[in-house]
Amino acid sequence: MSGFNCPDRRKSSIFNRPAAHIAIIIGIVAAITAGHSKAATPFPDAATARFSVAVSGQGPDVILIPGLASSGAVWDDTVAHLESHYRLHVLNLAGFAGEPAGANAEGDILAPSVEAIDGYIKASHLQKPVVVGHSLGGLMALMLAKAHPEDAGKLIIVDALPYVGVIFSPTATVDMVKPQAAALRDGIIAAPADAFKAQQAAGTARLVTAPVNQAKLLDWSMTSDRRVLAQSFYEDMTIDLLPDLAGIATPTTLIYPVAPGEDATATEATYKSSYASKPNMTFYGIDNSRHFIMLDQPAAFQSTLESVLK
Numbered sequence: 001m002s003g004f005n006c007p008d009r010r011k012s013s014i015f016n017r018p019a020a021h022i023a024i025i026i027g028i029v030a031a032i033t034a035g036h037s038k039a040a041t042p043f044p045d046a047a048t049a050r051f052s053v054a055v056s057g058q059g060p061d062v063i064l065i066p067g068l069a070s071s072g073a074v075w076d077d078t079v080a081h082l083e084s085h086y087r088l089h090v091l092n093l094a095g096f097a098g099e100p101a102g103a104n105a106e107g108d109i110l111a112p113s114v115e116a117i118d119g120y121i122k123a124s125h126l127q128k129p130v131v132v133g134h135s136l137g138g139l140m141a142l143m144l145a146k147a148h149p150e151d152a153g154k155l156i157i158v159d160a161l162p163y164v165g166v167i168f169s170p171t172a173t174v175d176m177v178k179p180q181a182a183a184l185r186d187g188i189i190a191a192p193a194d195a196f197k198a199q200q201a202a203g204t205a206r207l208v209t210a211p212v213n214q215a216k217l218l219d220w221s222m223t224s225d226r227r228v229l230a231q232s233f234y235e236d237m238t239i240d241l242l243p244d245l246a247g248i249a250t251p252t253t254l255i256y257p258v259a260p261g262e263d264a265t266a267t268e269a270t271y272k273s274s275y276a277s278k279p280n281m282t283f284y285g286i287d288n289s290r291h292f293i294m295l296d297q298p299a300a301f302q303s304t305l306e307s308v309l310k
Helices: 018-024 072-083 110-123 136-148 172-192 194-208 210-223 227-237 240-249 264-275 298-309
Strands: 041-042 049-058 061-065 087-093 130-134 155-160 252-256 282-286
Touching: 041 110, 041 264, 049 072, 049 110, 061 072, 061 110, 061 136, 072 087, 072 298, 087 110, 110 136, 130 136, 136 155, 136 227, 172 227, 194 210, 210 252, 227 298, 252 264, 252 298, 264 282, 282 298
Parallel strands: 061 087, 061 130, 130 155, 155 252, 252 282
Antiparallel strands: 041 049, 049 087
């Protein structure tokens, strides 16, 4: 993104991972819809929507939250694979990937959206759904489990950290990160459209492998509301759940990418160190994938997800 002054990647092993750098570029969304139609329905309504939801399939309930600037369509292949055995609630955060900004047009975004997910779960009478979150969506899943431990039966987090500030430094604090996060947020908003598009296009190869999928990410980013994207990015950078992990008892699985050429053992150790204080954790790495594992390695991702859901 134009005007970004990213820290030296050599200062942290996580910066040597294209997947981890993603948390600074693309994060999460929430979108939900009721019934068995895949048409997305704003929740709670169009004027005050925090997300829309598309529901399909039958069986145990699974909520799927995409990442920053991402469309719920990121889960399309996953939904097609699972909907014969699960009822899938695919979220799309208001303001991301062409979704109207709704209530996200002003103020904070992540915490109110998490509260809206809690409201959706309770209003829909979902019984301990599994909550799957990618990137920013993974952070939101953790926030939900912290604020409403009764909601989710299990969390499945796809390449997300409890505090993304560690990409700056293992000892980073929110106070240390805030000034740069604010500058990056303001830079996103102020960037001219052509400069913003060029920066986004340049970054897609770090997030996903195939050119067709890189084009999807670029389109989602360019059709996102710039204020919503920037504010969500800022909140992602300044929410630290590391001190809360020990108290989040919800069983949790992390699915993480191992990019081509990476040391799988070192990558695993990096993720495990961030979640060291979290009880009931399991880890699954998927080789030859970048941040968008579900797009890079759909068969391996679907197989892993299905085994964790059982």
